[in-house]
Amino acid sequence: MYSEQFDTLYPIEKLKRKRGVEVTAVDTDGLGSELGLETGDRILSINGRRLRDYLDFQFYSGSEDELVLDVEKASGEHWELVVEVGEGDIWGLDFESFMPRQCANECIFCFCEQNPPDARPALFFRDEDIRLSFLHGNYTTMTSMSKDEMKRIVEQRLSPQFVSVHATDLEVRRHLLGRDKIDDVLEKMRFFIEHEIELHAQIVLCPKINDGVQLQKTVFDLAELHPGLQSAAIVPLGMTKHHKKRHLLTPATDEWCSEVIDQVTPWQNQFHKKLGTRFAFLGDEFYLRAGRPVPGKNHYENSPQIEDGVGMVRRFTEDFKKMIKRPNPKRTTKVVKGTIATGSLFYPILKQCVDEFNSRYGTELKTLKVMNDYFGEEVSVAGLLSGRDFLKAKDEIWGDFLVIPPECVTTEKQRFLDDLTLAQLSEELKMPVYKDGWQSIMSMFD
Numbered sequence: 001m002y003s004e005q006f007d008t009l010y011p012i013e014k015l016k017r018k019r020g021v022e023v024t025a026v027d028t029d030g031l032g033s034e035l036g037l038e039t040g041d042r043i044l045s046i047n048g049r050r051l052r053d054y055l056d057f058q059f060y061s062g063s064e065d066e067l068v069l070d071v072e073k074a075s076g077e078h079w080e081l082v083v084e085v086g087e088g089d090i091w092g093l094d095f096e097s098f099m100p101r102q103c104a105n106e107c108i109f110c111f112c113e114q115n116p117p118d119a120r121p122a123l124f125f126r127d128e129d130i131r132l133s134f135l136h137g138n139y140t141t142m143t144s145m146s147k148d149e150m151k152r153i154v155e156q157r158l159s160p161q162f163v164s165v166h167a168t169d170l171e172v173r174r175h176l177l178g179r180d181k182i183d184d185v186l187e188k189m190r191f192f193i194e195h196e197i198e199l200h201a202q203i204v205l206c207p208k209i210n211d212g213v214q215l216q217k218t219v220f221d222l223a224e225l226h227p228g229l230q231s232a233a234i235v236p237l238g239m240t241k242h243h244k245k246r247h248l249l250t251p252a253t254d255e256w257c258s259e260v261i262d263q264v265t266p267w268q269n270q271f272h273k274k275l276g277t278r279f280a281f282l283g284d285e286f287y288l289r290a291g292r293p294v295p296g297k298n299h300y301e302n303s304p305q306i307e308d309g310v311g312m313v314r315r316f317t318e319d320f321k322k323m324i325k326r327p328n329p330k331r332t333t334k335v336v337k338g339t340i341a342t343g344s345l346f347y348p349i350l351k352q353c354v355d356e357f358n359s360r361y362g363t364e365l366k367t368l369k370v371m372n373d374y375f376g377e378e379v380s381v382a383g384l385l386s387g388r389d390f391l392k393a394k395d396e397i398w399g400d401f402l403v404i405p406p407e408c409v410t411t412e413k414q415r416f417l418d419d420l421t422l423a424q425l426s427e428e429l430k431m432p433v434y435k436d437g438w439q440s441i442m443s444m445f446d
Helices: 004-009 054-061 130-136 147-155 170-177 185-194 213-223 254-275 284-290 312-324 347-361 387-392 422-429 438-442
Strands: 021-026 042-046 066-072 078-084 093-095 161-164 199-205 229-236 280-282 337-343 364-370
Touching: 021 054, 042 054, 054 093, 130 147, 130 161, 147 185, 161 185, 185 199, 199 213, 213 229, 213 254, 213 280, 229 254, 229 284, 254 280, 254 284, 280 284, 284 312, 312 347, 312 438, 337 347, 347 364, 387 422
Parallel strands: 161 199, 199 229, 229 280, 337 364
Antiparallel strands: 021 042, 021 093, 042 066, 066 078
């Protein structure tokens, strides 16, 4: 699955493997500067242990008081540094991003295979990396995980890990992952649980493949691993108009989403009584598509899988309630007029909030439903809208500014999935474009 973190931190042109880990910045007040380390130097090993990435450096540099660093200087010189690390010493070093490991599966539902042909190369890269799982909550199937990687997770306490399970029936899972060999993911998950590594699971639910009886088997098999396995997120299949394997899949429908809710809700109640947690959480899309109320904030407990779209809507509405309870800001001399845009799925929720905001503050804000032309209208989530989608809706944008969903653009380069930047969109529309929502609007008051 594409993630903003990958596109921002791991540009495709930089994915070249070298020995050790490169220093990219040195704090003059840190231990690294004192030792003479400079930008461009590569630390190859610590106490004879080869470094694969900056996680290795963090782990090995804190394991002993006396360290021997093998360093390849940017100048080509080779240094061997003997270092005594005192209590409270800070290295003051930044390191290059590591090269992610690529996924070896051929999942029939993989979103990376559903991009437009002209999409930038990074969007087609399918990562399957335990480090990204630990750092950013990316999911791994664990199918090609080596014994060395399993050992590393335990040794370096790379916890939690997020696991793409999809089905516990071995043949069904093999089919979904597009593999020739059967893989027993539960065995690996039990290993990590025995070694006190916290796990979270994901199930991408595909109609007529892993739903119904198969979903029941999967959820209850996973529940047996609780509390080591803390939660399971169930999210619906997503398909774009560019998907080359549509013939292998049945599209999700609103009626099907309603059926899934009816099936899973009693399990949640059962788990809550037995385990003290609802354990299996449905993605927000199920409720929105089925026209059902989104559960209250207590339902989502500590929101363990919010990055997977589980509980995001409830968090948004709760944050909105808190905001409008604050004392009214002073009115501006000019009425605040603008457009707040979102995808078709979230539109009803956002419109209700915007209408309430207008009523309370005297603003004239328009809620705009933007259709997804880049991926196809079947894709209704706000975070996958492209720059060109907003441009196509240009005639419907009203007022003095446009507010877009923050998930649409990358943090560092401020660009959309189609490579249009936030600045370019603003220039084309001839108006400011904001991605921090209510914060930008509230700043317009005196």
